[in-house]
Amino acid sequence: MNKRDLEKMGIHTRLAHTGNDPHDFHGFVNPPVVHASTVLFPNAAAMAERSQKYTYGTRGTPTTDALAEAMNALEGSAGTIIVPSGLAAVTIPLLAFLSAGDHVLIVDSVYAPTRNFANTMLKRLGIEVEYYDPHVGAQIAALMKPNTRVVFTESPASNTFEMQDIPAIAKAAHAGGAVVMMDNTWATPLYFKPLDYGVDVSIHAATKYPAGHSDVLLGTVSANAACWQRLHDAFITLGCCAAPDDVYQVLRGLRTMGVRLERHQQSALEIARWLETQPGVARVLHPALESHPGHALWKRDFCGASGIFSIVLAGGGQREAHAFLDALQIFGLGYSWGGYESLAVHVSLADRVVAKGPYAGPIIRLQIGLEDVEDIKADIGRGLAAASAA
Numbered sequence: 001m002n003k004r005d006l007e008k009m010g011i012h013t014r015l016a017h018t019g020n021d022p023h024d025f026h027g028f029v030n031p032p033v034v035h036a037s038t039v040l041f042p043n044a045a046a047m048a049e050r051s052q053k054y055t056y057g058t059r060g061t062p063t064t065d066a067l068a069e070a071m072n073a074l075e076g077s078a079g080t081i082i083v084p085s086g087l088a089a090v091t092i093p094l095l096a097f098l099s100a101g102d103h104v105l106i107v108d109s110v111y112a113p114t115r116n117f118a119n120t121m122l123k124r125l126g127i128e129v130e131y132y133d134p135h136v137g138a139q140i141a142a143l144m145k146p147n148t149r150v151v152f153t154e155s156p157a158s159n160t161f162e163m164q165d166i167p168a169i170a171k172a173a174h175a176g177g178a179v180v181m182m183d184n185t186w187a188t189p190l191y192f193k194p195l196d197y198g199v200d201v202s203i204h205a206a207t208k209y210p211a212g213h214s215d216v217l218l219g220t221v222s223a224n225a226a227c228w229q230r231l232h233d234a235f236i237t238l239g240c241c242a243a244p245d246d247v248y249q250v251l252r253g254l255r256t257m258g259v260r261l262e263r264h265q266q267s268a269l270e271i272a273r274w275l276e277t278q279p280g281v282a283r284v285l286h287p288a289l290e291s292h293p294g295h296a297l298w299k300r301d302f303c304g305a306s307g308i309f310s311i312v313l314a315g316g317g318q319r320e321a322h323a324f325l326d327a328l329q330i331f332g333l334g335y336s337w338g339g340y341e342s343l344a345v346h347v348s349l350a351d352r353v354v355a356k357g358p359y360a361g362p363i364i365r366l367q368i369g370l371e372d373v374e375d376i377k378a379d380i381g382r383g384l385a386a387a388s389a390a
């Protein structure tokens with residue numbers, strides 16, 4: 001199918017056909033899984049000039065190109081690198097754009113291992129790390145310094161789901177000469193397209209909804225034209241390429257991600273609304289709920305919600321949180337999300353500097369899977385009953 005025609009089609013059509021052209025490989029619908037280090041050249045001149053598309057396994061294969069092209073089509077990016085985990089998708093662009101003496105602004109509600117990387121390795125490399133309030137919006141201008149090179153965003157926030165005013169932040173960051181990065185894992189490129197809102201570098205833990213089955217780790221980083229070369233150079237320099245079977249699995253996952261996300265979205269919203277009426281629940285932290293403080297921003301910029309949100313129990317502490325979790329039969333107790341199955345975790349905000357709350361009780365993060373809604377509700381009901389009896 002002609003790429004230009006495909007770009008104008010609906011999202012499910014694009015997910016089904018984007019990335020590879022079956023006729024490049026004898027008509028087989030899916031691209032080959034190329035296992036490669038060595039790539040041969042036809043003669044010495046071609047070898048000296050590297051005058052062919054593929055030159056070495058770390059630099060790309062038809063398998064990685066298929067996923068990178070699919071991500072470029074979905075994100076509207078100039079280029080995408082594929083890396084071995086979502087965390088690598090965070091660390092590689094930060095290493096690419098920061099040098100000793102630079103200042104980086106990171107949202108305080110960031111994914112905890114991103115903070116750990118900044119507080120350990122970035123600081124050791126002589127980079128000044130500062131955390132800002134997720135609600136800062138245009139006021140981020142006041143935090144910009146002459147040496148601010150990167151503003152790192154994640155919206156909605158990890159665990160507490162605050163929404164960021166991405167266009168306002170991007171405008172202020174660009175005025176100060178900084179590159180804007182966003183961890184866009186929650187929304188996937190289906191529900192938010194960061195590059196259309198001023199972000200330069202969009203990051204995904206493809207481990208989550210793109211892979212979708214809790215059995216693959218992968219990350220993608222998509223950049224606009226201004227940032228692509230520098231990002232790609234860092235990727236090649238670091239040698240952080242992903243394994244072909246995992247790349248293939250994520251491309252396969254993309255084909256069904258649209259329908260899976262619709263179900264995650266619908267079930268999560270129904271359960272979130274129901275939870276707002278349940279005794280024992282102080283708050284439901286889901287940006288698609290009208291009660292959420294960031295709802296207006298979500299409605300303005302996003303076109304959907306995925307399946308993960310949090311609840312705040314009405315009082316109590318670790319005892320109540322553990323009673324809730326231990327009573328669950330369908331939900332697994334696991335740190336990840338984006339798979340087909342429901343998961344729960346007791347959230348800790350101990351590492352936060354600014355975005356600490358207050359919250360009335362323990363925060364439980366729920367990833368709503370593809371199971372039947374009534375069964376999920378009954379399971380959460382068991383958790384709430386156990387928490388109130390604890």
Ligand SMILES: Cc1ncc(COP(=O)(O)O)c(C=O)c1O
Pocket residue numbers: 085086087088090111158183185186204205206207217218219335336337
């Ligand atoms: C928002 C966010 N970004 C990045 C990651 C890292 O992904 P991975 O587990 O593939 O390293 C996660 C994982 O939980 C995440 O929640």
